[in-house]
Amino acid sequence: xxxxxxxxxxxxxxxxxxxxxxxxxxxxxxxxxxxxxxxxxxxxxxxxxxxxxxxxxxxxxxxxxxxxxxxxxxxxxxxxxxxxxxxxxxxxxxxxxxxxxxxxxxxxxxxxxxxxxxxxxxxxxxxxxxxxxxxxxxxxxxxxxxxxxxxxxxxxxxxxxxxxxxxxxxxxxxxxxxxxxxxxxxxxxxxxxxxxxxxxxxxxxxxxxxxxxxxxxxxxxxxxxxxxxxxxxxxxxxxxxxxxxxxxxxxxxxxxxxxxxxxxxxxxxxxxxxxxxxxxxxxxxxxxxxxxxxxxxxxxxxxxxxxxxxxxxxxxxxxxxxxxxxxxxxxxxxxxxxxxxxxxxxxxxxxxxxxxxxxxxxxxxxxxxxxxxxxxxxxxxxxxxxxxxxxxxxxxxxxxxxxxxxxxxxxxxxxxxxxxxxxxxxxxxxxxxxxxxxxxxxxxxxxxxxxxxxxxxxxxxxxxxxxxxxxxxxxxxxxxxxxxxxxxxxxxxxxxxxxxxxxxxxxxxxxxxxxxxxxxxxxxxxxxxxxxxxxxxxxxxxxxxxxxxxxxxxxxxxxxxxxxxxxxxxxxxxxxxxxxxxxxxxxxxxxxxxxxxxxxxxxxxxxxxxxxxxxxxxxxxxxxxxxxxxxxxxxxxxxxxxxxxxxxxxxxxxxxxxxxxxxxxxxxx
Numbered sequence: 001x002x003x004x005x006x007x008x009x010x011x012x013x014x015x016x017x018x019x020x021x022x023x024x025x026x027x028x029x030x031x032x033x034x035x036x037x038x039x040x041x042x043x044x045x046x047x048x049x050x051x052x053x054x055x056x057x058x059x060x061x062x063x064x065x066x067x068x069x070x071x072x073x074x075x076x077x078x079x080x081x082x083x084x085x086x087x088x089x090x091x092x093x094x095x096x097x098x099x100x101x102x103x104x105x106x107x108x109x110x111x112x113x114x115x116x117x118x119x120x121x122x123x124x125x126x127x128x129x130x131x132x133x134x135x136x137x138x139x140x141x142x143x144x145x146x147x148x149x150x151x152x153x154x155x156x157x158x159x160x161x162x163x164x165x166x167x168x169x170x171x172x173x174x175x176x177x178x179x180x181x182x183x184x185x186x187x188x189x190x191x192x193x194x195x196x197x198x199x200x201x202x203x204x205x206x207x208x209x210x211x212x213x214x215x216x217x218x219x220x221x222x223x224x225x226x227x228x229x230x231x232x233x234x235x236x237x238x239x240x241x242x243x244x245x246x247x248x249x250x251x252x253x254x255x256x257x258x259x260x261x262x263x264x265x266x267x268x269x270x271x272x273x274x275x276x277x278x279x280x281x282x283x284x285x286x287x288x289x290x291x292x293x294x295x296x297x298x299x300x301x302x303x304x305x306x307x308x309x310x311x312x313x314x315x316x317x318x319x320x321x322x323x324x325x326x327x328x329x330x331x332x333x334x335x336x337x338x339x340x341x342x343x344x345x346x347x348x349x350x351x352x353x354x355x356x357x358x359x360x361x362x363x364x365x366x367x368x369x370x371x372x373x374x375x376x377x378x379x380x381x382x383x384x385x386x387x388x389x390x391x392x393x394x395x396x397x398x399x400x401x402x403x404x405x406x407x408x409x410x411x412x413x414x415x416x417x418x419x420x421x422x423x424x425x426x427x428x429x430x431x432x433x434x435x436x437x438x439x440x441x442x443x444x445x446x447x448x449x450x451x452x453x454x455x456x457x458x459x460x461x462x463x464x465x466x467x468x469x470x471x472x473x474x475x476x477x478x479x480x481x482x483x484x485x486x487x488x489x490x491x492x493x494x495x496x497x498x499x500x501x502x503x504x505x506x507x508x509x510x511x512x513x514x515x516x517x518x519x520x521x522x523x524x525x526x527x528x529x530x531x532x533x534x535x536x537x538x539x540x541x542x543x544x545x546x547x548x549x550x551x552x553x554x555x556x557x558x559x560x561x562x563x564x565x566x567x568x569x570x571x572x573x574x575x576x577x578x579x580x581x582x583x584x585x586x587x588x589x590x591x592x593x594x595x596x597x598x599x600x601x602x603x604x605x606x607x608x609x610x611x612x613x614x615x616x617x618x619x620x621x622x623x624x625x626x627x628x629x630x631x632x633x634x635x636x637x638x639x640x641x642x643x644x645x646x647x648x649x650x651x652x653x654x655x656x657x658x659x660x661x662x663x664x665x666x667x668x669x
Contacts, residue, residue, distance in 0.1 A: 027097070027098055027099045028096050028097070028099040029099065030056060030058070030063070030094050030095065030096060030099050030100060030101035031056060031057050031058060031101060032101055032102050032103075032104060033054045033055055033056045033065075033092055033093060033094050033101055033104040034054075034055050034104055034105070035052055035053065035054055035055070035090060035091070035092055035104050035105070035107035036052070036053045036055060036107075037050055037051060037052050037053070037107075037109070038050070038051040038053070039051075041188075043112055043140065043142065044087075044109070044110065044111050044112065045111060045112055045113070045114050045190045046085075046087075046111045046112065046113055046114065047114060047189060047190055047191075048085075048111065048188065048189060048190060049083050049084070049085050050083070050084050050085075050109055050111075051081055051082070051083050051084075052067075052081065052082050052083075052084060052090055052092075052107065052109070053080060053081045054067070054080045054081070054092035054093075054094065054104065055080070056094045056101065062096050062097075063080075063094045063095065063096050064078035064094070064095050064096070065078050065079060065080050065092055065093070065094055065095075066078065066092065066093050066095065067082050067090065067091070067092050068090065068091040068092070068103065069084075069086075069088045069089070069090055069091075070088050070089050071089075071091070080094075084109055085111075086109075086111065087108075087109045087110050087111040088108070088109060089106040089107070089108050090106065090107045090108075090109060091103045091104050091105075091106050091107070092104045114190065114191075114192050114193065115138045115139055115140060115183075115192060116138075116192065116193065116195065117136050117137065117138050117146075117181050117182060117183050117192050117193075117194075117195040118136070118137050118138075118195050118196065119134050119135070119136055119137075119179055119180065119181055119195050119196070119197075119198035120134070120135045120136075120137050120198075121133060121134045121135065121198060121200075122238060123200065123238070124198075124199060124200060124201060125200070125201040125202070125203065125234070125235065125236055125237075126169075126171045126175075126200065126201070126202055126203070127171065127202070127203050127205075127206060127207060127236075127277065128171055128172060128173050128202065128203075129170075129171065129277065130171045130274070130275045130276075130277060131168060131169065131170055131171070131275055131276075132168070132169045132171055132200065133166055133167070133168045133169075134148075134166070134167040134168075134169070134179055134181075134198060134200075135165050135166050135167075136148070136165045136166075136167070136181030136182075136183060136195065137165065138165075138183050138192065142185055143185070143186060144165070144183035144184065144185060144192075145183065145184055145185075145186060146162070146164070146165050146181055146182070146183050147181065147182045147183075147184075148160075148162060148167050148179065148180070148181050149179070149180045149181070149182070149194065150177050150178070150179055150180075151177055151178055155167065165181075165183075167179070167181070169200075171202055172202070173202055173204065174202070175200065175202050176200055176201050176202035177199070177200065178197035178198065178199050178200075179197065179198045179199075179200060180194045180195050180196070180197050180198070181194070181195045182194045182195070203234050203236075206277075206279065207232045207233070207234055207236060207239075207272070207277075207279055208232065208233035208234065209230065209231075209232065209233075209270065209272060209279050209280070209281040210230075210231045210232065210233050211228065211229070211230055211270055211281055211282075211283045212228070212229045212231070213226065213227070213228055213229075213283065213285070214226070214227045214229065215367070217367075218286060219286050219287070219288055220260050220285065220286065220287045220288075221260070221287070221288065221289070221290045221364075221367070221370045222260055222261055222262060222287060222288070222289050222290070223259060223260060223369060223370065223371075224259075224260050224367065224369060224370055225256070225257065225258050225259070225260070225369075226256075226257045226260055226285065226287075227254055227255070227256050227257075228243065228254065228255040228256075228257075228268055228270070228283065228285070229253060229254045229255075230243065230253055230254075230255075230270035230272065230281075231253070232272065236274075238274055238275075239272045239273070239274045240272065240273045240274065241253040241270060241271070241272055242270070242271045242272075242273075243255040243268060243269070243270055244268070244269045244270075244271065245264075245266055245267070245268045245269070246266070255268065255270075257285075260287045261287070262287055262288070262289070264285065264287055265285060265286065265287045265288075266284070266285065267282050267283070267284050267285075268282065268283055268284075268285055269281070269282040270282075270283075289373075290362065290364075290370055290371070290372040290373075291316055291317070291318075291362070291372060292372055292373055292375065293314045293315060293316045293321075293323070293360060293361065293362045293372055293375055294314070294315045294316075294375065295312065295313070295314055295315075295358070295359060295360050295375040295376070295378050296312070296313050296315065296378075297310070297311070297312055297313070297378065297380070298311035298312070298313050298344070299311070299416055299453070299454065300415050300416040301414055301415040301416040301453070302378075302379065302380065302381065303381040303382070303383065303414055304350045304380070304381070304382045304383070305350070305382070305383050305385075305386040305387075305414075305456070305458075306349075306350060306351060306352070306382065306383065306384070306385060306386055307349045307350065307386070307456065308349075308350045308382075308386075308453075308454070308456040309346070309347065309348060309349070309350070309454055309455055309456060310346070310347040310350050310354070310380065310382075311344050311345070311346050311347075312325075312344060312345040312358055312360070312378070312380075313343060313344050314343050314344070314345070314360035314361075314362070314375070315343060316343070316362050316372075320364060320365050320366060321343075321362040321363065321364055321365065321372075322362070322363045322364075322365050323340065323343055323360050323361070323362055323363065324360065324361050324362075324363055324371075325340060325345050325358070325359075325360050326358070326359045326360065326361075326374060327356045327357065327358055328356045328357050329357075332345070336348075337349060337351070337354075338354075345358070345360070350382045351382060352382050352383065352384050353382075354380065354382050355380055355381050355382045356379075356380060357377035357378070357379055357380075358377065358378050358379075358380055359374045359375045359376065359377045359378070360374065360375055361373060361374045361375065386458060387412075387413060387458075388458060388459070388460050388461060389410050389411065389412040389417075389419070389449055389450075389451040389458055389459075389460040390410070390411045390412070390460070391408065391409070391410050391447075391448065391449055391460040391461060391463050392408070392409050392411075392463075393406070393407070393408055393409075393463065393465070394407040394408070394409060395407070397542070398466070399466040399467065399468050400439050400443075400465070400466065400467050400468070401439075401467070401468060401469070401470045401542070401543045402438075402439055402440055402441060402467060402468070402469050402470055402547075403438050403439065403470065404438075404439050405435060405436065405437050405438065405439070406435070406436040406439050406443070406465060406467075407433060407434070407435045407436075408421070408433065408434045408435075408436075408447055408449075408463065408465075409432065409433050410432055410433070410434075410449035410451065410460060411432065412451035412458065414453075416453040416454075417451045417452065417453050418430065418451070418452050418453060419431060419432045419449050419450070419451055419452075420449065420450045420452065421434040421447065421448075421449050422447070422448055422449070422450065423443075423445050423446070423447050424445045424446055434447070434449075436465075439467045440467065441467050441468075441469060442467075443465065443467045444465060444466050444467045445464075445465060446462040446463070446464055446465075447462065447463045447464075447465055448460050448461065448462045448463065469547065470543055470545070470546050470547040471496050471497075471498040471500075471537070471543065471546045471547065472496070472546065472547045472549070473494055473495070473496050473504075473535055473536045473537050473546045473547060473548065473549040474494070474495050474496075474497070474549060475492060475493070475494050475533065475534065475535050475549040475550065475551075475552050476492070476493050476495070477490065477491070477492060477493075477552065478491040478492070478493050478519070488523060488524040489521055489522070489523060489524070490521065490522040490524065490554055491519060491520075491521050491522075492506075492519070492520045492521075492522060492533060492535070492552060493518055493519055493520075494506070494518050494519075494520070494535035494536075494537070494549060495518060496536075496537035496546045498546075500539065501539065502518075502537035502538065502539055502546070503516040503537065503538050503539060504516055504517065504518050504535055504536070504537055504538065505535065505536055505537075505538050505545075506520045506533065506534075506535050507533065507534045507535065507536075507548075508528075508531050508532070508533055509531050509532055510534075516538070520533075520535070522554065524554060528554065529553075529554040529555060530553065530554075530555075531553065531554075532551040532552065532553050533551065533552045533553070534548050534549050534550070534551050534552070535548075535549045536548045536549060
C-alpha cells in the first residue's frame with residue numbers, strides 16, 4: 001500500500017513538472033531544510049503531541065514539503081509543519097516545481113512512557129495518635145503536582161496535610177486502608193495512572209509490650225546465661241528499645257547476662273518508643289545459687305568390713321539432677337566394683353582400698369552448665385579383715401541341769417548388726433541373746449549365731465551346750481509298829497542317792513510344806529488321805545535341787561491298817577488259846593524223837609516269791625498261798641514249835657504266828 005502511494009505521488013509530480021517545463025521558466029535553487037519543534041521540554045511523553053517544522057532559509061510561497069519517518073515517506077498535506085505522536089527519526093525536504101531540496105538531517109523524537117508513581121513510606125501500620133508520612137515518588141526532574149486517594153475517594157488537603165509529594169496523617173482509628181497517588185505536569189496534558197496501593201493498618205489499641213526470658217525458668221542459677229527480650233505483641237516495627245536496671249541502661253531489644261551472679265537479681269524495665277509514643281514494662285529476674293545436695297550413707301554405720309556392700313546417697317529434692325562423685329578430691333568413674341545407679345554410689349564388694357573422703361555434687365540434666373557445689377566430705381572406713389561374732393555363755397558351767405535357765409550371747413564389733421541363732425543348723429531366734437528357759441535334755445547340742453547387716457552375714461564359732469538330768473528323789477512309805485498301832489499316822493521318806501548332802505522340801509498338792517528332814521509324818525484326815533505328796537532334795541550348791549519325786553496318795557491305807565490291827569488282835573487271842581492247847585497236848589502225849597532243825601531263822605525275798613517259809617522248827621513243806629487281803633490259816637505237824645515271822649515285799653506286809661497252827665495276816669498298801 002505504501003508503494004502504491006509512492007507511485008501515485010510520482011505521477012502527480014510528473015504532471016506538475018511538465019507544465020513548468022513547458023513554460024520554459026528557470027529552476028529555483030532550494031537550500032537544505034532544518035527541522036525544529038515547538039516544545040522546549042527535554043522529556044516528551046507518549047501522551048503528548050509534538051509539532052515539527054521544516055524550515056528553509058529562502059522565502060518561497062509555493063514550496064511544498066515532503067516528510068519522512070524512519071526513511072519512509074509520509075502521506076501529508078505537504079505543509080511545512082506536521083504533528084507527531086510517535087517517536088522516531090524524521091526528515092523533510094522542500095520542492096517547487098522541478099526544483100527540490102535535499103533531505104534535512106534526521107531529527108529524532110523520543111516519547112517516553114508515562115512514569116508510574118509509587119507510594120513510599122516506612123510505615124505499614126500505626127497506632128492512633130501517631131503521625132505517618134506517605135510520599136508519592138516519580139523518577140525524573142519534572143515538576144509534578146500530586147493527587148492522593150484512599151480507596152476510590154480523593155483526599156482533600158482540607159482534611160489532611162499535603163505538601164508537595166508528601167501526605168502526612170495524624171492517625172485516627174478509621175485511617176486504615178489502601179492509599180494511592182497520581183501525578184500530572186503543569187500546563188501539559190500529561191497525567192500518570194494511579195500508583196499501586198499502599199496499605200496502612202491502624203491498630204485498635206495501644207501497643208502490648210511482651211517481655212520474654214530465655215531460659216524461661218523461674219529461677220536462674222549462678223553461672224547460667226540468661227537473655228531478656230522486649231517485643232510488641234502486634235506486628236509492628238521501628239520501635240526503639242531500652243533496658244534499664246538501677247542506673248544501668250542498655251539500648252537494645254535484648255538484654256544478655258552471660259554469667260549470672262547474685263548481684264544481678266532484681267527488676268528489669270524495658271522502655272519502647274516510636275514517633276513520640278513511649279511505653280514501659282518490667283520483669284523480675286530471680287537468680288540464686290544451685291541447691292546443695294546432702295551426702296549420706298545408706299546405713300546406720302560408717303565403718304565396713306571386706307566384701308560388705310556399701311551405698312552412698314547424694315540427695316536433692318528434684319529428679320532433674322545427675323550426680324558426680326569424688327574420693328579424696330578426685331572425680332570417680334565407674335568400674336567393676338563401683339557403679340552410680342540413680343543418685344547413689346554403690347560399692348559391690350568393699351575393700352580396704354575403698355576407704356577415703358567421699359563427696360558429691362549435682363549436675364543439671366537439661367541445664368548442662370549448671371553444677372552445684374560439692375558436699376562436705378564423708379569419711380568411709382573399710383577394715384582389713386572381718387572378725388567373727390563373739391559367742392558366749394553367761395554361766396560358764398561345763399553342763400546344765402534340766403530346769404535351769406541358759407542364756408547365750410552374741411556380739412559383733414560395729415553398729416547395725418542383727419543376729420540369728422541356730423541349734424544344729426536349725427533356726428531359733430533373731431536376737432543378740434538367746435535364752436533357754438527351763439532347759440531339758442533335748443536342749444543339748446551345738447549352738448552358733450549369725451551376725452548380719454544388710455546383705456552381709458558373718459557366722460560365729462559353734463558353742464557346745466550340755467544338759468544333764470537332775471538326780472531323782474524317791475519317796476517311799478515307812479511302816480512302823482507305832483504307826484500301825486496308832487492307826488492314823490503315815491511316815492514318808494524322801495531320798496536322793498547321789499552321794500551328796502541333801503536337805504529336803506515336801507509338797508502337798510503342789511504346795512510346799514514346812515520341814516527339811518528326809519522323813520515326814522502325815523496325820524490322816526479326810527483331806528490328807530486324798531492329797532498327793534511329793535518331795536525333792538535341796539542344797540546350797542549346784543545342783544540346787546533334785547528332780548521332783550513321783551506323787552504319793554494315802555487313799556484307804558489307814559482303813560486297811562485298822563482292819564489289820566483288829567485282825568491282829570483276834571489272831572493274838574487265838575494264839576493264846578492255841579498255846580494253852582498245845583501245852584495241854586504236850587503234857588498229855590508220849591515223848592517222840594526230835595527232828596534236827598536249823599538254829600537260825602532266815603527269810604529271803606526269793607523265798608517269798610516261792611511262797612516258802614524257813615526258820616527254826618519251820619517244816620519245808622509249809623508254803624504260803626497267793627498273797628491277798630485275807631488271813632490264811634494253816635495246820636502244821638504237832639511237833640512244830642511256836643514261832644512268828646514278818647514278811648515285807650514291795651507294798652505287801654505279812655505277819656505269821658505258828659503254834660501248832662500257823663496264822664498269817666497280809667496287807668497290800
